[in-house]
Amino acid sequence: MKVARFYAPGDIRVEEAPEPVAGPGEIKIGVRNCSTCGTDVKISRHGHHHIRPPRVMGHEIAGEIAEVGQGVSGWATGDRVQVIAAIPCGRCQECRRGRMTVCPDQESMGYHYDGGFAEYMIIPAKVLAVGGVNRIPEGVGFAEASVAEPLACVLNGQELARVGEGDDVVIMGSGPIGCLHVRLARSRGAGRVFLVDINAERLEMAAGLVRPDAVVHGQDVVEQVLKLTEDRGADVVITAAASGAAQEQALRMAARQGRISFFGGLPKDNPIIGCDSNLVHYRELTIVGANGSSPAHNAQALRLIADGSVPVSDLITHRLPLAEVLEGIDIVGRGEAIKVTIEP
Numbered sequence: 001m002k003v004a005r006f007y008a009p010g011d012i013r014v015e016e017a018p019e020p021v022a023g024p025g026e027i028k029i030g031v032r033n034c035s036t037c038g039t040d041v042k043i044s045r046h047g048h049h050h051i052r053p054p055r056v057m058g059h060e061i062a063g064e065i066a067e068v069g070q071g072v073s074g075w076a077t078g079d080r081v082q083v084i085a086a087i088p089c090g091r092c093q094e095c096r097r098g099r100m101t102v103c104p105d106q107e108s109m110g111y112h113y114d115g116g117f118a119e120y121m122i123i124p125a126k127v128l129a130v131g132g133v134n135r136i137p138e139g140v141g142f143a144e145a146s147v148a149e150p151l152a153c154v155l156n157g158q159e160l161a162r163v164g165e166g167d168d169v170v171i172m173g174s175g176p177i178g179c180l181h182v183r184l185a186r187s188r189g190a191g192r193v194f195l196v197d198i199n200a201e202r203l204e205m206a207a208g209l210v211r212p213d214a215v216v217h218g219q220d221v222v223e224q225v226l227k228l229t230e231d232r233g234a235d236v237v238i239t240a241a242a243s244g245a246a247q248e249q250a251l252r253m254a255a256r257q258g259r260i261s262f263f264g265g266l267p268k269d270n271p272i273i274g275c276d277s278n279l280v281h282y283r284e285l286t287i288v289g290a291n292g293s294s295p296a297h298n299a300q301a302l303r304l305i306a307d308g309s310v311p312v313s314d315l316i317t318h319r320l321p322l323a324e325v326l327e328g329i330d331i332v333g334r335g336e337a338i339k340v341t342i343e344p
């Protein structure tokens with residue numbers, strides 16, 4: 001079968017590999033869609049300390065069960081499934097308290113285990129043990145189902161930032177994650193949603209699809225947001241961009257008792273920002289992070305897609321065969337697409 005393996009930064013090879021066999025407690029799936037995101041771009045350029053090469057990449061996975069290993073019950077050949085990316089251990093203090101996104105022993109598909117840029121792949125017993133395989137509802141395609149994983153992360157972020165009824169929400173960054181944030185905020189009853197980006201072209205493409213109440217672009221984004229919110233500021237500001245400047249701006253455009261989600265992480269070598277602590281103090285701001293998603297978030301994301309609360313099919317702008325996965329990752333890196341999905 002064909003796979004796309006990471007060997008080193010700048011060295012990802014599409015090559016032949018033996019078809020895997022499902023061991024005890026495992027499931028083998030035929031991958032139908034594995035979508036790409038900024039994480040794949042980061043890995044392709046810089047590698048990742050959790051990836052020991054060679055490793056099949058791809059973590060936004062949907063497919064059809066091809067083989068059920070010994071001792072696995074509840075699943076059958078031909079079942080259509082979506083798979084989690086972040087695998088909590090299920091046993092530590094955090095996991096037992098239901099805080100699976102911050103499990104210190106978390107592993108990931110495409111990092112510790114071979115991922116979805118392959119014709120076939122194995123779902124480890126560990127994934128099944130934490131309920132990490134979801135049946136794809138009737139009427140939801142494989143490509144849409146593969147977007148449940150990033151939507152699950154977005155859902156975790158908005159739960160932590162308590163996005164709710166009537167909130168003015170600012171999303172900084174108009175990539176696929178920013179677009180999902182706009183759609184999810186709407187479905188949670190947000191009042192107005194404003195979309196910010198420094199890349200005018202990408203902002204226009206995204207706004208055409210997800211229709212924010214206004215777009216914000218330019219040097220004075222804080223002032224523009226204050227003007228749009230009658231000087232109150234935004235109830236929730238979400239930074240869906242790896243930008244310290246965006247995080248600093250987010251703090252300055254938050255309303256009293258506002259919540260700021262540092263959804264996107266910063267580069268490892270430059271993670272320090274300036275924060276006026278008195279803004280946080282007097283305005284009673286809450287700053288929250290976001291680290292992936294739990295199995296439960298994945299299941300809920302799939303339901304939100306299935307019942308139409310968060311449509312995703314129109315966000316999938318490119319569909320490419322596995323042989324063109326490098327081109328797909330490049331398209332994402334250049335910011336020319338919303339969502340690129342690979343169809344092995």
Ligand SMILES: [Zn+2]
Pocket residue numbers: 036037038039040059060150
């Ligand atoms: Zn991703």
Ligand SMILES: [Zn+2]
Pocket residue numbers: 088089090091092093094095096103104105106
């Ligand atoms: Zn754990």
